[in-house]
Amino acid sequence: MLDYVKNPYEIEKKSFEIITKELGNKVFPEDEGKVIKRIIHTTADFEYADITVIRDGTLDKAKDAIRKGINIITDTKMAMAGINKRKLSEYGVQVFNYVGDEDVARKAKEERITRSIVAMRKAVKENPYGIFVIGNAPTALFELIRQVKEGKSNPSLIVGVPVGFVGAKESKEELLKLDIPYIVTRGRKGGSTVAAAIINAILYMI
Amino acid sequence: MLDYVKNPYEIEKKSFEIITKELGNKVFPEDEGKVIKRIIHTTADFEYADITVIRDGTLDKAKDAIRKGINIITDTKMAMAGINKRKLSEYGVQVFNYVGDEDVARKAKEERITRSIVAMRKAVKENPYGIFVIGNAPTALFELIRQVKEGKSNPSLIVGVPVGFVGAKESKEELLKLDIPYIVTRGRKGGSTVAAAIINAILYMI
Numbered sequence: 001m002l003d004y005v006k007n008p009y010e011i012e013k014k015s016f017e018i019i020t021k022e023l024g025n026k027v028f029p030e031d032e033g034k035v036i037k038r039i040i041h042t043t044a045d046f047e048y049a050d051i052t053v054i055r056d057g058t059l060d061k062a063k064d065a066i067r068k069g070i071n072i073i074t075d076t077k078m079a080m081a082g083i084n085k086r087k088l089s090e091y092g093v094q095v096f097n098y099v100g101d102e103d104v105a106r107k108a109k110e111e112r113i114t115r116s117i118v119a120m121r122k123a124v125k126e127n128p129y130g131i132f133v134i135g136n137a138p139t140a141l142f143e144l145i146r147q148v149k150e151g152k153s154n155p156s157l158i159v160g161v162p163v164g165f166v167g168a169k170e171s172k173e174e175l176l177k178l179d180i181p182y183i184v185t186r187g188r189k190g191g192s193t194v195a196a197a198i199i200n201a202i203l204y205m206i
Numbered sequence: 207m208l209d210y211v212k213n214p215y216e217i218e219k220k221s222f223e224i225i226t227k228e229l230g231n232k233v234f235p236e237d238e239g240k241v242i243k244r245i246i247h248t249t250a251d252f253e254y255a256d257i258t259v260i261r262d263g264t265l266d267k268a269k270d271a272i273r274k275g276i277n278i279i280t281d282t283k284m285a286m287a288g289i290n291k292r293k294l295s296e297y298g299v300q301v302f303n304y305v306g307d308e309d310v311a312r313k314a315k316e317e318r319i320t321r322s323i324v325a326m327r328k329a330v331k332e333n334p335y336g337i338f339v340i341g342n343a344p345t346a347l348f349e350l351i352r353q354v355k356e357g358k359s360n361p362s363l364i365v366g367v368p369v370g371f372v373g374a375k376e377s378k379e380e381l382l383k384l385d386i387p388y389i390v391t392r393g394r395k396g397g398s399t400v401a402a403a404i405i406n407a408i409l410y411m412i
Contacts, residue, residue, distance in 0.1 A: 004348050004373050006319040011345075015371040044369050044394035045251065078399065081287035113212040139217075142210050163250050165221040167210050188250035193284065193397050 015041055023049060031059045031205055035183065038201035042193045051186045058157065058181035062202045065131055065156035066091050072131045072199065073123040074192075075099065075116055075140040075162075079133055082196025087203055098122045116140035124153045133159040135195025138167030145174050158182045159198050161190030221247055229255060237265045237411055241389070244407035248399045257392045264363065264387035268408045271337055271362035272297050278337045278405065279329040280398075281305065281322055281346040281368075285339055288402025293409055304328045322346035330359045339365040341401025344373030351380050364388045365404050367396030 005011050019037050026049050028036055039048045069092035074080045080097045088095065098104050098119035108115040116137035123130065124147045132155050134141045141160050147153040160175040160182055162168045172184045183198055211217050225243050232255050234242055245254045275298035280286045286303045294301065304310050304325035314321040322343035329336065330353045338361050340347045347366050353359040366381040366388055368374045378390045389404055 004345065004376065006323060006345055008314075008320045011320070011370075011372045018371040041370065043397060044371065044374070077287040078284050078402070081283040082398070108214075114214045114217070117212060139210070139212055164217075164247065165224040165250065166217045168250070170210065191249060191397075191399050192288070193399055196284070 012041075022046065034205060035059070035198055035201040038197045038204075039185075039194050042197040043191075045189070047189065048185060048194070051189060053176065053182075053184045053186060055182050058183060059202060059205070061181045062131070062157045063206050066093055066203060066206060069093055070129065070131055070156045071096060071127050072133055073097065073127055074195065075119070075134045076136045076192050078192035079135040079195040082193060083133075083199050084203055091206075096123065096127070114139040117143045120144050120147075128153045129156055131155065131157045131159075131199075133195045133199060135159070135161050135190060135192040136163060138162045138164065138171040141171040141175060142167065145171070145178065148178055148180065155180055159195050161185045161194045161198070163190040163194075164188060218247075228252065240411060241265070241404055241407040244403045244410075245391075245400050248403040249397075251395070253395065254391060254400070257395060259382065259388075259390045259392060261388050264389060265408060265411070267387045268337070268363045268389075269412050272299055272409060272412060275299050276335065276337055276362045277302060277333050278339055279303065279333055280401065281325070281340045282342045282398050284398035285341040285401040288399060289339075289405050290409055297412075302329065302333070320345040323349045326350050326353075334359045335362055337361065337363045337365075337405075339401045339405055341365070341367050341396060341398040342369060344368045344370065344377040347377040347381060348373065351377070351384065354384055354386065361386055365401050367391045367400045367404070369396040369400075370394060 016037055019040050032054050036049055036052050040046055072095045074097045077097055080095050083095055085095055099115050104115050104118045107118045116139045120140045120143040132144055141162050160172050162171060169187050172186055175182055175184055222243055225246050238260050242255055242258050246252055278301045280303045283303055286301050289301055291301055305321050310321050310324045313324045322345045326346045326349040338350055347368050366378050368377060375393050378392055381388055381390055
């Protein structure tokens with residue numbers, strides 16, 4: 001049992017070879033393929049090849065945004081933890097998450113709404129043109145979409161991959177109607193690991 | 207579109223109702239069901255109902271370990287971020303992750319092995335009886351299993367849910383052979399969100 005691959009580069013290389021092979025006839029444009037394969041690498045779930053939607057031109061715009069040092073806002077600490085912040089800092093990009101802030105917690109309790117909603121309002125105020133990464137909370141995505149529609153936010157990119165049974169699917173369908181750069185996993189699936197994988201995939205293309 | 211559920215308790219309640227309904231005939235013992243449903247809540251992936259293996263007696267032992275203040279070690283910062291540390295601290299439980307430590311990075315580079323392996327060696331030295339939570343790296347799980355076999359570690363619980371294409375499945379099959387409390391997701395699937403969901407599910411039962 002101790003005879004296993006211990007070299008991290010070999011592990012990653014072999015993993016992507018297996019994924020490419022098992023995708024078979026499903027071939028994607030180069031950059032898009034890199035995003036989708038990294039999501040599958042993170043989840044071992046090939047359904048993402050069918051449900052991932054990347055709006056035309058989004059990946060080039062996303063790379064530009066990172067090169068310009070546009071900040072990233074995540075809806076969870078987990079997504080924040082999974083993003084390669086060392087590499088982002090080379091471009092001056094900072095990653096923010098407001099969900100643990102005391103004022104956010106207090107306001108959410110008062111209004112009996114999710115902390116994700118309150119955190120998103122704060123995020124939009126501080127970074128109206130940011131890269132928004134939502135891997136968990138449909139309520140965060142709904143709130144962000146509302147702010148975009150009201151002209152209060154014009155995100156450089158929305159990674160909209162909240163997961164779950166109440167609102168996840170619906171929030172993503174709303175995002176697909178917006179005229180901005182987005183990456184979406186349709187339906188119920190998604191998550192913080194998926195969200196982080198998407199940002200890292202873009203980062204590794206630059 | 208703005209008519210969506212904004213109350214966090216309602217969202218969670220409704221989610222678990224949907225999950226229970228869609229599980230249909232698949233009924234589990236009470237505590238086991240809570241773990242499996244929280245995994246599905248986190249992933250929106252019902253396959254976890256079929257691949258999750260919880261060794262007999264493990265959940266009672268895991269609850270005891272937390273009540274006793276046994277520390278938790280995770281293989282990634284993401285799993286660490288997803289665990290409810292505020293609630294754990296009520297029992298005096300601390301959560302550690304060594305993968306970002308400088309000495310770990312240096313040693314991994316020298317030996318050309320994953321940081322996960324080196325971090326696990328450090329973890330076992332500092333917490334031989336800890337609760338080990340492995341959501342990402344098969345190499346971390348292989349190393350931990352080796353240490354258990356050599357009598358250097360006797361974990362209170364191993365959450366063995368690494369994800370991926372190289373070693374994940376194999377490492378979990380090895381774990382299933384050990385005579386210790388474990389929770390495993392067989393095959394390729396798993397991940398940091400799954401790992402954190404399992405610990406949180408146990409925590410919310412206490």
